[in-house]
Amino acid sequence: MRIVVKTLPVNEILEDIAETLDTELQDRSGELTVEIPEYLGEGYIRGVSFDSGMGFLTYNCKFYEDVEFHFSLNTVHPLKFIFCSEGNVGHCFQKSDQIHTIDTYQNIVVSSNGYEGHILYFKKDVATHVSSLEIIRSVFAHRSNYDFKDLDPTLKELFKDAVSKKQFFYQGNYSIRAADLMDDINTKEYTGFLRNLFLEGKAFEMLVIQIGQYEDDENGENLPKILRKSDIEKVDYVAKRIQGDLSTNLTVESLAKEAGTNVNKLQEGFKYVYNLTVNKYMQHVKLEAAKEMLKLSEKNISEIVTSIGLNNRSYFSKIFKEKYGVSPKYFLRTKKNLQNEEVEEEQN
Numbered sequence: 001m002r003i004v005v006k007t008l009p010v011n012e013i014l015e016d017i018a019e020t021l022d023t024e025l026q027d028r029s030g031e032l033t034v035e036i037p038e039y040l041g042e043g044y045i046r047g048v049s050f051d052s053g054m055g056f057l058t059y060n061c062k063f064y065e066d067v068e069f070h071f072s073l074n075t076v077h078p079l080k081f082i083f084c085s086e087g088n089v090g091h092c093f094q095k096s097d098q099i100h101t102i103d104t105y106q107n108i109v110v111s112s113n114g115y116e117g118h119i120l121y122f123k124k125d126v127a128t129h130v131s132s133l134e135i136i137r138s139v140f141a142h143r144s145n146y147d148f149k150d151l152d153p154t155l156k157e158l159f160k161d162a163v164s165k166k167q168f169f170y171q172g173n174y175s176i177r178a179a180d181l182m183d184d185i186n187t188k189e190y191t192g193f194l195r196n197l198f199l200e201g202k203a204f205e206m207l208v209i210q211i212g213q214y215e216d217d218e219n220g221e222n223l224p225k226i227l228r229k230s231d232i233e234k235v236d237y238v239a240k241r242i243q244g245d246l247s248t249n250l251t252v253e254s255l256a257k258e259a260g261t262n263v264n265k266l267q268e269g270f271k272y273v274y275n276l277t278v279n280k281y282m283q284h285v286k287l288e289a290a291k292e293m294l295k296l297s298e299k300n301i302s303e304i305v306t307s308i309g310l311n312n313r314s315y316f317s318k319i320f321k322e323k324y325g326v327s328p329k330y331f332l333r334t335k336k337n338l339q340n341e342e343v344e345e346e347q348n
Contacts (some may be wrong), residue, residue, distance in 0.1 A: 001040065001063075003072045004038040010047040010134055011057030013071075017045060029192045031199060036061050043127075048199050056203045057132040059089075059113025059122070070094070072117040076164045078134040080118065081210040085179035086126030090121030091318050093167065099217070102130070105174040105232050107210055111158055112275070113167035131182055133207055137162040152215050173217050174232040176239075178209050178271055234259040235269035242282050244290050247309045252278045286310070289325050294331050301328050 010214035014032040020039065033046045043061030050056075055078070056230065062205045071077065072094060084106055090099045091108060094117035102108055112118060122128055141162055148156040160167055181202060190198045224297040238255045255278065256266045270278050286308040293304045305316045320328050 001065055001067045002070060003067065003284070004072055006073045008073055008075065009136060010049040010057055011026070013055075013057065014045065014047050014188040017069075029196050031195060036063070040064060040067070048196070048203075050145055050200050050203065052200075053136040053141075054200075054203055055135060055136075056185075056199065056206070056208070058128045058185070059120075059128060059132075060186075061122075063122050063124060067122045069122075070117065070121040071119070074115050075137070077112045077117055078136050078161070079158060079161075080135075081107065081133040081205070081207065082110065082111045083131050083178045083182070083183045083210065085129045085176075087126045087130075089128055090123075090128045092121075092306050093117075093132055093169075094119060100169070100171060102171070103174075103229060104121060105176055105179060105229060105236075107172045107178065107213060109155075109168065109170040109172075109210070109214060111160075111161065111166065111168040114164060116167070127180065131178075131185075131206065133203060133210065135159075135207075137164075144336040148181075151211070152218065153293070154213065154218075155211060162271065170214060172210075172213050172230050173208075175213050176232055176236045178206060178213070179236070181206055181209060192347070232267050232273070232287060234261045234266065235273050238266060238270075238278070239274075239281065242285055246286055247307055249309045251281065257271075283319065287320060290316070290320065290328070291324065291331070295335060301332065305330075 003017060005013050005016045005020075011030070011032055014034055015025060018034045021034065021037055023034060023037050026035070026080065031048045033044050035044050036042055041061055043059075045057070047055060047057040047060050082089075084102045084104055086104055087327065088101055088103045090101050090280055091110065092099045093110075093112055099121060100108065110118065113320055116277055120295065121131075126317050139157060140159070145159070148159055151159070154168075158166075182283065185199065185202050186348060238259050241255065242250065243257070252263055252266065253307035256263045259266065261269075267277055270276055274281050290304050290308050293299055294301075298305075299307065301316075302313060305311075305313050308316075310316050317329070320331075324331070326334075
């Protein structure tokens with residue numbers, strides 16, 4: 001199936017897709033969603049436009065036939081940062097026959113030449129999750145961008161190319177930092193105005209990660225000698241394993257064995273992805289969980305210490321204060337004081 005999109009920016013793109021698929025366009029405070037019709041597949045396409053000239057499109061779907069999205073509007077097309085966190089997707093420029101495949105955990109940065117458009121290819125029966133940051137440079141240029149100081153010269157030129165004089169294509173190495181961020185964006189933590197602010201913040205965070213990924217790849221010094229998709233998938237598996245079993249003191253050796261790799265390779269992967277050792281990442285996840293429990297649950301400190309797999313309350317207090325600057329007891333006392341103040345206000 002061929003879906004032709006002849007509009008910009010993101011909100012109008014989604015209107016065009018909804019009309020083509022003859023389906024309803026859902027609007028949640030500016031965040032637009034097109035549910036994939038049952039005859040064509042499952043999932044959704046969702047997006048939002050911001051006044052900064054940036055838009056965010058996410059395709060989280062599985063089609064029952066090959067689908068091509070042709071972005072063919074006769075105008076300057078946005079600078080695109082496209083990232084795939086599940087499945088794979090193909091990209092080519094409108095007047096080119098060369099299709100580049102973006103695999104899971106890979107990204108591309110693309111800018112067409114002149115009025116040339118883009119084509120995205122989705123394969124039949126492949127569950128795919130792809131995000132696209134769409135930057136309309138003529139609008140984005142009105143922000144206080146500080147002349148893109150300290151930005152890589154190639155990217156600096158790319159951001160300043162408001163009329164798309166040059167075609168640009170870059171394909172990055174594997175990363176799961178952006179995949180984690182895409183998971184964050186899918187949360188239903190906020191609604192309305194706050195949801196819109198949340199999404200704009202995450203869009204800028206995604207842009208920072210994508211630019212950082214490009215600069216890291218160009219630098220090359222921090223990359224493992226051999227970076228394979230399978231190695232990154234093992235890091236992702238272990239990270240989720242740690243997040244899902246906070247009460248157990250997992251060892252690096254057992255995690256490496258479970259993931260089907262060796263300790264050195266696993267440590268190397270965590271250093272690249274999170275800039276942390278496995279144990280430091282584990283400590284970070286446990287402390288973040290403890291902080292949330294202190295804020296939101298009725299558990300006392302001893303119960304929280306047990307729930308994150310620690311035996312020593314003094315050690316927990318020490319590492320908590322090192323990370324957050326206050327003791328767990330102070331954190332808990334502050335929460336109770338706030339709760340008491342709220343009760344008093346209600347009574348008055």
